[in-house]
Amino acid sequence: MxxxxxLNSKPCPDGLSxxxxxxxxxRFNRYLYQLVGEPWEWTDKLKQSDAQWQDYAERDTLRTWAAYYRGTIAGYFELEKQADDTVQIAYFGLAPRFxxxxxxxxxxxRALEEAWNWAPCKRVWVHTCTLDHEGALANYQARGMQIYRTETED
Structure with a gap:
């Protein structure tokens, strides 16, 4: 984007904050990563040490939001500011029961709104793949994002 x-925003459902x-x-970021990523085989960061997680999650260029439904974590997103004044949606997803x-x-x-509000921002982007939920790409496109590049790996 x-x-x-x-941005083609979708309204907030009742009970979601x-x-x-x-x-x-x-530790919160690690928990969110595990909670949301488990069904999608997010395993690349699971072997990282506490120090590596702390270096990743507690830096100034990363911000985290959690979604709650009636007091229970329903999902999250992380935004990562890039050196070229772009913002990557580093992680995004819902907990399985939601x-x-x-x-x-x-x-x-909300992720896109927050990314654009993190000035300066000239582009917001995200990586997705065939391991993600089958509706992920459609959601990105419905919100106004466009495919920038596709890659095929063996």
Whole structure:
């Protein structure tokens, strides 16, 4: 997405709230990564040490938001500021029990809004792959994101 005007926001469902984790705590990020990523085989960071997690999650260029439904964590997203004034949605997703309840569209809308508000920002981007939920790409596109590049790996 290269312009905030491209955003096609989805309204917030009743009972859902999204809060930034302003007090950085790497254990929280690790928990969110495990909770949301387990069904999608997010395993690349699981072997990292506490020090590696702390270096990753507690730096100034990373911000984290958690979605709550009736007090339970329903999902999260992490935004990572890049040196070229772009913002990557580093991680995004819902906890397994909250998939299919209509929360993903609003969570992504909020991620995109927060990315654009993290000035300066000239582009917001995300990586996705065939291991992600089958609706992930459609959600990205429905919110106004466009495919920039595709790659095929063996």
């Amino acid at each position: 290269t312009d905030p005007g491209q 999204i809060v930034e984790a302003e007090e950085k705590e790497f 998939i299919g309840r209509g929360f993903g569209g609003h969570l992504l809308s």
